[in-house]
Amino acid sequence: MFKRSMTRPLAAVLVSAVAVVLPGAAAAGASTPRWTLTSSMVGSGRAQFTANTLMDGTVLVAGGTPNGVHRTAETYDPASHSWTYTGPMMVGRVSHTASLLPDGRVLVAGGYGRGQQALASAEIYDPSSRRWTAAVSMSTARYNHTATVLSNGDVLEVGGDDGTSALASAEIYDPTSGSWTLTGSLATAREAHTATRLADGRVLVAGGVGQGSTPLASSELYDPATGSWSPTGSLHDSRLNHTATLLQNGQVLAAGGYYGRRNEARSSAELYDPATGTWDRTGWMTTGRYSHTATLLHTGQVLVVGGYRSTYLAAAELYDPRTGTWTATDSLHVARSWHVAAYLSHVGVLVAGGYGVPSVGYIKSAEVWSTA
Numbered sequence: 392m393f394k395r396s397m398t399r400p401l402a403a404v405l406v407s408a409v410a411v412v413l414p415g416a417a418a419a420g421a422s423t424p425r426w427t428l429t430s431s432m433v434g435s436g437r438a439q440f441t442a443n444t445l446m447d448g449t450v451l452v453a454g455g456t457p458n459g460v461h462r463t464a465e466t467y468d469p470a471s472h473s474w475t476y477t478g479p480m481m482v483g484r485v486s487h488t489a490s491l492l493p494d495g496r497v498l499v500a501g502g503y504g505r506g507q508q509a510l511a512s513a514e515i516y517d518p519s520s521r522r523w524t525a526a527v528s529m530s531t532a533r534y535n536h537t538a539t540v541l542s543n544g545d546v547l548e549v550g551g552d553d554g555t556s557a558l559a560s561a562e563i564y565d566p567t568s569g570s571w572t573l574t575g576s577l578a579t580a581r582e583a584h585t586a587t588r589l590a591d592g593r594v595l596v597a598g599g600v601g602q603g604s605t606p607l608a609s610s611e612l613y614d615p616a617t618g619s620w621s622p623t624g625s626l627h628d629s630r631l632n633h634t635a636t637l638l639q640n641g642q643v644l645a646a647g648g649y650y651g652r653r654n655e656a657r658s659s660a661e662l663y664d665p666a667t668g669t670w671d672r673t674g675w676m677t678t679g680r681y682s683h684t685a686t687l688l689h690t691g692q693v694l695v696v697g698g699y700r701s702t703y704l705a706a707a708e709l710y711d712p713r714t715g716t717w718t719a720t721d722s723l724h725v726a727r728s729w730h731v732a733a734y735l736s737h738v739g740v741l742v743a744g745g746y747g748v749p750s751v752g753y754i755k756s757a758e759v760w761s762t763a
Contacts, residue, residue: 425721426707426758429741433474434463436753438746441489442731443497445518450733450741451477451497453516454484457753460504461485464516464523467743467757469735474757478522481514488538490546492566498526498546500564503534509554510534513564513571529571531560537586539594541615547574549596549613552582557601561613561620575619579609585635587643589665592616595623595643597663600631606651607631610663610670624669628659634685636693638712641665644673644693646710649681656681656700660710660717674716678706684732686740694720694760696742699728703747707760727754735759 432452440455445466453464460483465476480499487502487510500513509532514523529548536551536558546564550557559580562573577596584599584607594613601607606629611620630648637643643663650657658679661670676695683698693710695717697703705726708717723742730745739761745754 423721424760426723426742426760428724429467429472429757429759430474431757432467432743432755433465433476434461434755436746436755437461437744438729438753439485440731440744441487441499442733442741442743443489443491444733444735445491445497446495447518448736449518450735450743451489451516451518452731452743453480453489453497453499454487454502455744456485459483467733467741469738469741469759478516478520480516480523481525482510482512484510486534488536488548490538490540492540492546493544494566496566498538498564498566499523500526500529500538500546500548501533501536501551503554507554508532509552526564527570529564530562530573531558533558533560535582537584537596539586539588541588541594542592543615545615547586547594547613547615549586549594550577550581550584550599556580557582557599575613575617577611577620578622579607579611581607583631585633585645587635587637589637589643590641591665593665595635595663595665596620597635597643597645598626598630598633598648600651604651606649612668624663624667626670627661627672628657630657630681632681633657634683634695636685636687638662638687638693639691640712642712644685644710644712645670646676646685646693646695647680647683647698656698674710674714676710676717677708677719678704680704680706682728684730684742686732686734694740696732696740696760697723697727697730697745702726703728703745703751721760724758725751725754725756730754 437455484502511532533551557580581599633648656679680698727745743757
């Protein structure tokens with residue numbers, strides 16, 4: 392079984408594969424983008440938590456570690472640069488998923504709770520009341536899984552670990568009926584993988600780690616029309632705790648990741664072409680990393696931030712799909728991994744929390760990447 396450990400940081404979760412659009416950054420004639428410290432989160436530092444940009448532009452963060460397992464949640468207001476506690480979750484959880492529903496609510500599902508027990512429970516946050524209510528539980532307890540909002544607004548939860556082994560099962564949440572339905576299972580059980588909704592509505596699942604803690608290179612496609620999975624081209628490099636970003640041209644960029652040995656982070660990146668169903672290598676990152684974040688900018692570039700490679704990283708870099716190359720950019724003020732990244736409308740990209748070197752530990756600080 393794939394284990395998590397803060398001394399051997401393998402268990403990055405859902406928010407390590409963030410892909411958001413930033414308008415205005417790096418535009419012609421704009422100032423050089425840079426990181427600026429903003430106010431810190433209200434509570435203690437946290438890692439392995441989730442972040443969602445709500446419809447009003449604020450950011451909701453929920454759960455994570457340390458101090459056992461967090462039930463707390465808070466919101467960041469980019470207008471006032473401040474954090475505020477909001478209603479706590481009903482169940483503390485780590486390595487869960489959080490999905491913004493079409494009506495503006497947020498569905499949180501799974502994760503692990505106290506005693507590192509895998510959870511099947513789910514709950515929904517309502518921004519209008521700032522409260523959480525219980526949702527119907529999933530059929531299977533799981534953590535280190537992925538959640539993808541489908542074109543019709545349903546949420547697809549895939550794979551993960553039930554505390555015993557990696558899972559192949561997948562299930563769908565219908566926000567209208569509030570119910571879960573099992574759908575087709577993966578050909579290969581996996582956790583710590585990525586899931587990306589393609590332009591045609593299909594979902595690409597790639598990499599991860601399978602039964603026996605084996606790093607995976609295989610990829611699969613989910614078709615919502617049939618509820619079934621089919622094999623597609625394999626990655627050139629097995630990888631887990633990597634990021635996958637849907638580019639403006641419809642291709643998917645997989646970057647970094649871990650490949651099964653202590654502290655061995657990949658620098659390689661590759662592109663998936665939905666038209667051919669194949670992966671092709673692209674330029675190598677300037678710094679190998681895993682448990683990082685990746686953000687799609689309005690320019691079509693991808694901003695990769697932080698992560699881990701022998702130590703916690705402050706380094707950030709930009710991928711340019713036009714040239715297939717990476718360029719180092721302004722570094723974070725605080726090196727971090729297991730952090731979150733969220734889009735701030737007309738402001739920039741927010742990075743918050745995570746874990747740093749032992750002298751820093753769990754991080755409560757936050758920074759904004761912008762041209763301001």
